[in-house]
Amino acid sequence: GENVEQHPSTLSVQEGDSAVIKCTYSDSASNYFPWYKQELGKGPQLIIDIRSNVGEKKDQRIAVTLNKTAKHFSLHITETQPEDSAVYFCAASYTGANSKLTFGKGITLSVRP
């Protein structure tokens, strides 16, 4: 089955700096890669996703890049703000009615004011 690994497990950045979170996956059939943000006491919330027919996707301060050859994808957050502090999860899946999301173990991002 699919295995998703996330590195590092914690990340601390200064407000205004950029943060990069990397994930690797094992199943070459995976073609859908979402990123979720989880704040304390809440469920994960989708912040951006990418499908394998594109290499990069941006949404304001957030971008995701995908390298299918190397089987890794990354989340980039620019101009970080204290409210970006949360746990971030990457996931991978293939398309199909019986597919399921496989999540990484999460990374805790702390943005220092």
Place this chain on the structure above:
Amino acid sequence: KAGVTQTPRYLIKTRGQQVTLSCSPISGHRSVSWYQQTPGQGLQFLFEYFSETQRNKGNFPGRFSGRQFSNSRSEMNVSTLELGDSALYLCASSLIPGGGEETQYFGPGTRLLVL
């Protein structure tokens, strides 16, 4: 549009008891997935239901079961609780089944503590 709701939000049980958790999906969503979240293992897939049928199942023992009703609401049950079942149980809904097909929207979770 209301989001995914889960009840109860917190629950304390003792070993050997059983527990039932409830999830109401976003209106119009017919697929419901359940996940267990623990600090050591992250989010792990339990099962997915669509049109009252279990479509997919993760690697959990048979003590974990679920069902879905005709209005798409779902329940999961854990029997003979063990200490290791202490976790945050998350429900996610989507329009159609399949993790890679449509965005999954998560509820706030039910925090279960087994003593």
